[in-house]
Amino acid sequence: MTPDDRFLVQPIQGVLSPSDPPPAGLAVSDYNRDYPSEHSRRVIVLDIQKLLRARTLVKCDAPPVEIDENGIIQRITARNNGAEDCPTVTGTLNLDSRENFATHSGPHFVAFDHETRRVAASNYFVQLTPFDLPGLHEAGDDRVCMAKLTQTGQLVLDTAFKDELTGRPCVAMIDRSPTAGLIADERVPPSRTRWLSLTRMRIRTKTKITTTTTTRIATESTQRASQ
Numbered sequence: 001m002t003p004d005d006r007f008l009v010q011p012i013q014g015v016l017s018p019s020d021p022p023p024a025g026l027a028v029s030d031y032n033r034d035y036p037s038e039h040s041r042r043v044i045v046l047d048i049q050k051l052l053r054a055r056t057l058v059k060c061d062a063p064p065v066e067i068d069e070n071g072i073i074q075r076i077t078a079r080n081n082g083a084e085d086c087p088t089v090t091g092t093l094n095l096d097s098r099e100n101f102a103t104h105s106g107p108h109f110v111a112f113d114h115e116t117r118r119v120a121a122s123n124y125f126v127q128l129t130p131f132d133l134p135g136l137h138e139a140g141d142d143r144v145c146m147a148k149l150t151q152t153g154q155l156v157l158d159t160a161f162k163d164e165l166t167g168r169p170c171v172a173m174i175d176r177s178p179t180a181g182l183i184a185d186e187r188v189p190p191s192r193t194r195w196l197s198l199t200r201m202r203i204r205t206k207t208k209i210t211t212t213t214t215t216r217i218a219t220e221s222t223q224r225a226s227q
Contacts, residue, residue, distance in 0.1 A: 001048075003114050007090065007153050008046045011107035011121060013140075014039040018101060034076045041106025043121050045091035045153045050084065059083035090153030095123055099141030106140055117149045118158070124173075145170040 001008050016031045016039045023030060031039050051060060063078040080086045100106045100123060107121040123140040146161035146169075159169045166172065 002112070002117075002149070005052055006047065006049055007149070008048050008087070009110055009112055009119055009149065009155075010044050010046060011110050012040070012042050012044060013106040013108050013125060014041045014100070015104065017104055035079075041095045041097070041100045041123070043093040043095065043107050043110060043119065043147070043155060044089050045149065045155055046087040047090050047153055048087045051087055054085040058085060060086035091149070091155040093119075093121070093145070093147050093155040093157060095121065095143075095145060097123070097141045097143070099123075099139075103139045103141075107145075108140070112149070119147045119149055119155065121145045121147070123170075142173045143170040144173060 016029065018029065018031050020029050020031060022028050051058065054060075059081075060083045061081040063076055063080050065073045066075040066077060068074050095107050105123070105125045107123050108125040109122045111120045112118070113120075121144070123143045123145070125140055146158040147155045148158055149155060157169055161171065162169045163171050
């Protein structure tokens with residue numbers, strides 16, 4: 001949530017992918033069952049001012065649904081019940097990729113810097129299979145992307161925050177080997193393979209989210225506690 005209580009930044013990982021087979025008895029995939037790009041991998045911004053102003057008199061509620069004879073939901077006909085205090089989407093950052101679709105994952109964590117209004121999104125959830133654990137097979141494409149949140153609630157991709165090898169926006173943080181001390185990035189030619197420390201991966205870029213805000217907040221909290 002932004003410091004002025006206007007916006008909520010929310011990652012949408014998505015569950016289904018366009019190539020998923022349709023459920024039994026249906027001819028098409030459930031990917032866009034309820035509305036276009038329902039399972040698109042993205043980060044959205046919600047204007048929550050009306051919802052907060054409602055305080056305990058909130059009218060916004062769950063959307064109506066269509067169910068079958070067994071009570072199983074067949075379609076969600078809206079995103080909410082349409083009440084006047086429901087949040088509205090003001091901005092979207094699309095992060096669809098082949099790897100996100102293949103692993104049924106996408107942006108799962110976000111970090112927001114209040115001073116610069118930058119939003120960092122990590123396209124990774126959980127992948128424990130390399131460690132001989134069941135896992136969820138939802139690794140994502142292992143990219144960290146950066147965007148700027150405008151005063152009106154739009155998200156604008158920071159194209160200056162780009163991978164130093166591919167030249168594309170977002171920084172690739174591929175992790176393929178849980179046992180080796182170093183790991184290779186498969187998205188670049190072998191002659192330019194980047195090696196990353198398995199235990200300490202760093203992003204080198206001119207644009208960064210600084211740690212000064214976190215340090216300052218921690219210091220101020222300590223000072224207040226000692227008073």
